[in-house]
Amino acid sequence: MGFWEVTLFLLDGFKVTCLLFLLTLIFSLPLGLIICMGTMTKFRPIRYIMKVFVWIIRGIPLMLQLFIVFYVPGMLFDIRIPDLEINVFGKTLEISARFLSALIAFVINYACYFSEIYRGGIQSISRGQYEAGQVLGMTKMQIFFKIILKQVIKRILPPVSNEVITLVKDTALARVISVVEIIKLAEQLASRALLWPLFYTGAFYLLFVGILTLLFNHFEKKLSYFKS
């Protein structure tokens, strides 16, 4: 196989990598906010449950969580994670049970990490900002959305970008439950004694992370007009 053939071949797997990355972000960023609210609520039972949940998810290897999501529902409850066909803008997107399991595991795992980043960001805003809003007669919602949120976003952007970049590379773990992403494909070639494509996959990741880095730099610059 020549260079271009290998590139095209790997690109098929890279699409899966990108899809897993993108869907994980789309679901885990908001889910993280919900978990964050859970860990910060004044209602103790929920707070404790959420804290234990975050502890478990952050305390077990992600690879193990992939296995758990893929095998345990079937073993314990006889639930099979289904193969899905989703219609996106007129195109049919086939989502295998393996891919869906990986997605679920990634979303839960990353949401927990994001929730802790959010919590740190929210708690780092001084009480004076809330109080200034209060004495000006603003509601809690107005204070959060008009005063606090943008300052939180500015503060959590660097740690969030860190997590996002880690996620790009973590998607490679999905191959342990046989999701055919880029490294899985390269391994197929390697088993046929074509080793170099395995190392070549690094270039795909590098390029992707490079683009993300530029994107986050751009966001940071956009928020650099104020100090918080």
Place this chain on the structure above:
Amino acid sequence: MSLLEVSNIRKSFGKTEVLRGIDFSLEKGDVLSIIGSSGSGKTTLLRCLNFLETPDTGTISINGKTIFDASLHKKLKETEIRSNRLHFGLVFQSFNLFPQYNVLDNITLAPKMRLNEMNYSKEEKKEHLQGIIKTAQQLLDKVGLTEKAASYPCELSGGQQQRVAIARALALSPDILCFDEPTSALDPELTGEVLRVIRDLKSSDCTMIVVTHEMEFAKNVSDKVIFMANGIIEEEGNPYDIFEAPKSPLTRAFLNKSVESF
């Protein structure tokens, strides 16, 4: 009838009783200075007036209308508390400007929010919005920062930030403007510009309560001085009585100490 009547305000944090029954009144257009050592409860009193703390007992009335009654407070809706607290404005020790908004937007943010909650037609809204911006510009003029309207708080000195904070509090035209040690976080050379603004406000008949460590200021600007110690009003009176002829030994000791520190 006095503009402000405060009676029997008590407040505890856990087992510590910070305010142990505060009563005082204030006439319209008067400036009241509250002095006392740290931990005497003066900041807590100010925070109670601004509903940042909820007193355990007592009442607060403005123009004879009770806006706070500890025994009824829990039944009040949030909207009522919000409109009640607008009788007071508060300028913080640490300014607390909103960093992501420029000076003009800092001043107009809250009035705009209130405008959005009203049921005005589009035309009326537009008119009111222009009014809000015009008022903000006049206030900036008043505090001497007209040319800083488009600056962000991080581009201003501490003294300028505090003057913006004063304009922001005035934008909602409170009946009483409160200051919580407005110059304590400032470099000495910047306190003058802030105190000057407060002095100007006095001449425009603004009713004010100032918690301060600036004894000279309290002496020269106030119409009334309250000395607090251990959660009660130890002594109150006109500045001359308090500073030149204090009756309480605690007041005397406090004033001697603050003279020494100069």
